[in-house]
């Protein structure tokens with residue numbers, strides 16, 4: 125029997141709302157976590173990452189890398205660094221293992237902007253966030269993989 129697919133969505137009407145939710149997520153992330161952002165060009169992956177960085181209290185700025193594939197943002201408060209990977213621009217062929225990172229992924233939080241569909245190749249526990257929408261309105265569908273992220277998604281989809 126196939127396992128039930130769990131799909132929860134959240135909706136935002138402005139950049140500020142998307143970033144505020146990203147900050148809530150960022151506050152909950154810890155070393156070793158992997159967050160995979162999928163969604164087309166301009167879907168809001170980098171914008172959401174800016175919110176995550178704020179919540180994690182790491183050094184900015186979070187930008188769209190043009191030539192650099194991965195950037196390390198150290199913590200300002202003694203927490204884990206944020207490694208922001210823009211694999212979207214690799215054209216879809218790469219896997220996370222192929223990206224040459226100096227950091228031990230167990231010690232940092234990794235956020236990857238990824239081409240659609242590729243996240244399924246990631247075997248480890250991760251949180252996939254699928255971004256869609258246009259105008260100012262965005263929908264983020266949460267696809268947790270593993271118990272750790274199940275708990276996190278419960279917390280993040282409850283309106284508090």
Ligand SMILES: Nc1ncnc2c1ncn2[C@@H]1O[C@H](COP(=O)(O)OP(=O)(O)OP(=O)(O)O)[C@@H](O)[C@H]1O
Pocket residue numbers: 136137138139140142163164165166167168169170171172188212237259260261262
């Ligand atoms: N509610 C919203 N949430 C996020 N972005 C929004 C929202 N409303 C409008 N936008 C705009 O959509 C654009 C999102 O761009 P962003 O660079 O974050 O997307 P991306 O998915 O990282 O794109 P790329 O594929 O180029 O990496 C920005 O110009 C942002 O201002």
Ligand SMILES: [Mg+2]
Pocket residue numbers: 169170171188237
């Ligand atoms: Mg981007």
